[in-house]
Amino acid sequence: MAEKRKKRLGDRFEGRRLRTISPYMAITPYIMKERSDACNMFSDTAEITEADRYLRRKRVEGMKGLGMLHLMTAAYIRAVSQYPSVNRFTVGRHVYARNDIIVIMTIKRTMEVDGEESSIKVHFKPDDTIFEVYEKMEAAIASIKNAEENGTDKLAGLLMKLPRCILNLAVSILKGMDYLWGLPKGIIEASPFHGSIVITDIGSLGIPPIHHHIYNFGNIPVFVGFGAKYRKYEPDKEGNIHERKYIDYNVVTDERITDGFNYASAFKVLRRYLAHPELLETPPEKVAEDID
Numbered sequence: 690m691a692e693k694r695k696k697r698l699g700d701r702f703e704g705r706r707l708r709t710i711s712p713y714m715a716i717t718p719y720i721m722k723e724r725s726d727a728c729n730m731f732s733d734t735a736e737i738t739e740a741d742r743y744l745r746r747k748r749v750e751g752m753k754g755l756g757m758l759h760l761m762t763a764a765y766i767r768a769v770s771q772y773p774s775v776n777r778f779t780v781g782r783h784v785y786a787r788n789d790i791i792v793i794m795t796i797k798r799t800m801e802v803d804g805e806e807s808s809i810k811v812h813f814k815p816d817d818t819i820f821e822v823y824e825k826m827e828a829a830i831a832s833i834k835n836a837e838e839n840g841t842d843k844l845a846g847l848l849m850k851l852p853r854c855i856l857n858l859a860v861s862i863l864k865g866m867d868y869l870w871g872l873p874k875g876i877i878e879a880s881p882f883h884g885s886i887v888i889t890d891i892g893s894l895g896i897p898p899i900h901h902h903i904y905n906f907g908n909i910p911v912f913v914g915f916g917a918k919y920r921k922y923e924p925d926k927e928g929n930i931h932e933r934k935y936i937d938y939n940v941v942t943d944e945r946i947t948d949g950f951n952y953a954s955a956f957k958v959l960r961r962y963l964a965h966p967e968l969l970e971t972p973p974e975k976v977a978e979d980i981d
């Protein structure tokens with residue numbers, strides 16, 4: 690791992706400003722000013738036959754609750770370790786390299802119609818293995834299910850006590866601060882709109898994946914939603930029929946942070962690790978570093 694860089698003028702709490710980015714990439718945020726202007730969407734399918742066996746085996750070995758959400762998260766982290774440009778963010782018309790990989794997930798405290806929703810933010814490093822991903826996610830999920838409210842809930846509750854006109858003003862001030870200088874650490878940590886990626890397990894609800902919008906407020910550049918696993922019966926080269934399992938997933942990205950080649954390359958890495966999850970048990974041989 691490279692040594693931590695010193696903070697320079699123009700850097701933010703959550704990332705450093707890229708100063709050697711190409712002129713084309715640098716001017717893009719001035720042309721596409723909102724994140725919704727720069728949305729690219731695509732759908733893909735991943736075979737998870739071996740992954741499903743792997744998850745069942747690991748659950749028997751003691752990793753209770755290990756599932757596709759953990760595996761998808763670990764695979765994305767490994768993709769970022771090789772293609773760090775997908776972990777950038779755009780705000781205030783500038784492009785930044787994020788310090789950590791921050792995964793945001795929305796969970797229900799109870800699986801009931803009126804069960805409350807909340808979000809968790811988990812910080813990862815690019816060399817985290819599936820074991821570290823599992824431990825960090827399980828700790829975050831347990832903390833929110835055992836607590837009455839987390840930082841996100843507290844911030845939302847505080848803001849909603851304000852009169853509507855004051856609330857509008859407060860949100861406008863937060864947006865202005867975020868645009869010009871960045872928000873304080875406490876607000877960033879509580880905000881579900883600031884992070885590397887939102888990953889949502891739509892399959893747990895029993896419906897196909899959706900293309901979820903990314904937010905203009907905040908700096909999240911990627912949203913991934915994956916559906917329930919399903920089976921197909923397909924012939925091999927000798928004509929023998931085999932059962933294979935798949936998941937479909939949809940991705941929405943902010944094209945202002947990197948080019949299509951890097952996005953495509955990163956998601957090819959993700960798909961490879963979904964097919965061979967045992968490779969996630971060891972750290973990557975090398976972690977790529979973003980440009981200056």
